Amino acid sequence: MSDVTYLTLPTWIGGSLNIRFIYLVNSTSFRLTECPYKGPAIPLYLGADLFSNTGIRTENHPRHHAKFAKKGLATKLHFSSVYRFHGLKVPTSNNSLWFYSVQGLFRIAFEFYSKQDQLSLLENFQDIWKSHINDDPLQKGYTFSQQLDLTVIGKEPGTKQSRINEPGSDILKPLEAVHTSMEAGDNSEDHNYCSHPYQCPETHPNLDLFFPSQKQIHRLGDKLPQIQPGQLKTVGLLLDLIDSYITDNLNEHNVTEAVMVLLQAKQWDEVYSSCLLSCIGRWLGQQFHKANSSISQKVEGFKLHHIDRINDLPPAEELTQELFPEAMRSLLLHWMGLSEEASVDKRHSECPILLLILEFANHNLITGVAHVLYSSLIYK
Incomplete structure (x- = not known):
């Protein structure tokens, strides 16, 4: 020994x-x-x-x-x-x-x-x-x-x-x-x-693929001491998102939090020149377009159910909630300045306009006003 x-x-x-x-x-x-x-x-x-x-x-x-x-x-x-x-x-x-x-x-x-x-x-x-x-x-x-x-x-x-x-x-x-x-x-x-x-x-035959990401992680480690306290929450959230993605535990709630943090991280370019807004608008439009067939089915079912009371439909606010996705309503309401804090009277007066926009955008006409206006527009 x-x-x-x-x-x-x-x-x-x-x-x-x-x-x-x-x-x-x-x-x-x-x-x-x-x-x-x-x-x-x-x-x-x-x-x-x-x-x-x-x-x-x-x-x-x-x-x-x-x-x-x-x-x-x-x-x-x-x-x-x-x-x-x-x-x-x-x-x-x-x-x-x-x-x-x-x-x-x-x-x-x-x-x-x-x-x-x-x-x-x-x-x-x-x-x-x-x-x-x-x-x-x-x-x-x-x-x-x-x-x-x-x-x-x-x-x-x-x-x-x-x-x-x-x-x-x-x-x-x-x-x-x-x-x-x-x-x-x-x-x-x-x-x-x-x-x-x-x-x-x-x-390992595939390690060459990992090295660029590994270098990025090391560089991030070097920069951590320089991060401001107010940035730590955002960094931690993004790291959690990466971890969830790698472990296949990603869920919509995680992504929602991370996206909102990034959107609010700074003041982005103005509306006429913002590539971020353009990208988000394009993505939303594509998602809403994909939803058109399911919305049409829901509208057709609603019409059959109300065929005998077509002139006595529920209020516009109820129709928008029953027939159209919440994301569509939320986008337009906030766009029109009708957030949750808006007065009840204001929201009530603007809901018919909201319903009309949703009917036209989804090519699903429900109210008499929409049918008349649509026919007039097509004729012109």
């Missing part, structure tokens, strides 16, 4: 990027935490994470690592067999991982990353790049046999200011080393050194 120390690499998280790192102290020692008072330490960034969002297949990573190693931008770190890393599976017979200097990180970013990710790295890593601009090129390999972390965890690199408890933007503190034991001959079953579920496109 031999003692094994399990370590967790600290991680910088920003936007769609998750980059694990380590500190090179000297040719045989490393740290997981920064300690500026104990001599210089060079931050190195895990090559598997740097290439995870590039679309380059895992089996092709070694070729790229070797190319950057020739330029002194990458190195292969060989760890003593007593060290194992949470979330990283490497064969015990070859306990090694590729890491890059901050210069190598930028070289990969500007060669393979999107402009948004390049900007994120520039904003967060420029101070590190400046402080290590005169570092010597990396050797092709180092063999680590000693960990020199202090008991007190220091400030982590990769951001101008560590933002704690903010989703999608934290610098994750490394876990303390866990000492355990394993059989001397115990080997990892596979060589999967990049184990973040979304960091290896090859592990």
Whole structure:
């Protein structure tokens, strides 16, 4: 039995990027935490994470690592067999991982990353790049046999200011080393050194489809701390709607709330130039047009039922409620300025006009006035 120390690499998280790192102290020692008072330490960034969002297949990573190693931008770190890393599976017979200097990180970013990710790295890593601009090129390999972390965890690199408890933007503190034991001959079953579920496109044939949405979610996570308190309710409502849609629990009430919040979010363009109103009007017209056949059936049934009292029909307000959908009535009532707060007399005087509009718009004539006016219009 031999003692094994399990370590967790600290991680910088920003936007769609998750980059694990380590500190090179000297040719045989490393740290997981920064300690500026104990001599210089060079931050190195895990090559598997740097290439995870590039679309380059895992089996092709070694070729790229070797190319950057020739330029002194990458190195292969060989760890003593007593060290194992949470979330990283490497064969015990070859306990090694590729890491890059901050210069190598930028070289990969500007060669393979999107402009948004390049900007994120520039904003967060420029101070590190400046402080290590005169570092010597990396050797092709180092063999680590000693960990020199202090008991007190220091400030982590990769951001101008560590933002704690903010989703999608934290610098994750490394876990303390866990000492355990394993059989001397115990080997990892596979060589999967990049184990973040979304960091290896090859592990799922359709993950390329998900990456754009995933990047958007990460960017949203970065922006959450900037949201005003008054906006939180709207954001929460929209997130709930996304969750309901993904889990197939979407219902009309959820959509209604979200649509109303968006419509009231700001003052949109005036009525003559509003593309939003035009779109809503077009959609409503299409929905009302589809309802025409069912409305006709209802009107025909009403006429048969009242065939003997055609000259003694119920009041216009009752007819509109009985024969036409509430959405149609609500649209026209509010359009005419007859909301629920309008006086009873006002609504009563305008209801015959409302009924006439609904009869004409739906091509279903009920009252004598509609028949006379329609005949007159057709004749002209």
